Amino acid sequence: MEFGLMFFASSQDSLSGNIYDLVKQCAIYGDENDFTSIWIPERHFTEFGGVYNNPAVLHAAISSVTKRIRLNSGSVVMALHDPIRVAEEWAMVDNLSNGRIGLSFASGWNPDDFAFFPENYAKKHQVMYEGIATVKKLWAGESIERLSGNGKMTSIKIFPSPVQKPIPLYSTISGNPEGYKNAGKLGTNILTSLLDQTLEELAEKIKIYRQARSDNGFDPATGKVSLMLHTFVGEDDHAIKEEARAPYCNFLKQNKKIFEGLSHNRGRSNTLDNLPEDELDDFFSFLYDRFATTKGLIGTKETCIQMVRDTEAAGVNEIACLLDFGPRSERVLENLQHLNALKEAANQVLAY
Secondary structure, X not given: OEEEEEOOOOOHHHOOOOOOHHHHHHHHHHHHOOOOEEEEOOOOXXXXXXXXXXXXXXXXXXXXXXXXXXXXXXXXXXXHOOHHHHHHHHHHHHHHOOOOEEEEXXXXXXXXXXXXXXXXXXHHHHHHHHHHHHHHHHHOOOOEEEEOOOOOXXXXXXXXXXXXXXXXXXXXXXXXXHHHHHHHHHOOEEEEEOOOOOHHHHHHHHXXXXXXXXXXXXXXXXXXXXXXXXXXXXXXXXXXHHHHHHHHHHHHHHOHHHHHHHHHXXXXXXXXXXXXXXXXXXXXXXHHHHHHHHOEEEEEHHHHHHHHHHHHHHOOOEEEEEOOOOOOHHHHHHOHHHHHHXXXXXXXXXXX
């Protein structure tokens, strides 16, 4: 099992010093201790996560303090960008990192994010797939035709030429089985989570993905499935779970639009706004007790190792450990040694 490090939701209130120091220090630790990847998201216009509004810029900085760890977007929301600019920006980061980037693409879900391109919201999935095709073409060194400022068509290529060919591509998918089938058809890797599905349900969708790869001429075994899990590993199981409770519940509360947005994407209309504050707190505390044991790596090396075994049995290839869901940055850094011990212990067990 591969282990990566993921960032998604830092609030400036939970960080000390430079708000990007935690990411850089974790990247250096991961680089030195055989973690496979650093995942940086794209989020906009929200205090809880909006510090990650441009993964390409942050990965350009990380590239200068690391040597081996892969620098992945988790994710680029394609419908918020011109795909030419996406290809151009990330080709530069690929050069800065000597060929270590990977791109996961998402369609987006939050209407406010589409302030960049409001016309794309209704057709966001179509725009995403068209954009991926354009990025792949430009990354391969091909030209595309675009209208220039003088009203004439012009031929566009990107510079610098990327180091990696082809580019490692991922599709960011929630719980929709069609997303797994489409990723298989495209031959991309997958970045997913357990926010709106169980591990057992994910295992069935991974089978759909592998079959779709095979049906479309791709080696079914080579596609990588990366699973995001909230992670906080320490020495005492009860103490570490209780330390993570308030930050995790706050993460859920601050990101309740995610759950509402996921419901909206599935044709349901669910809102938590009508719940009184005390009932909302009780609801998220209840969710935490379930999520901490079945949807995360929160506890000790000994209590978390079964979750690693279960994800491996489900067909997951990499766990993307979400670190910054709310614990203080110094505690995240202190506990990296325990996460590293879990990684090493899990792989010793899984080797047999």
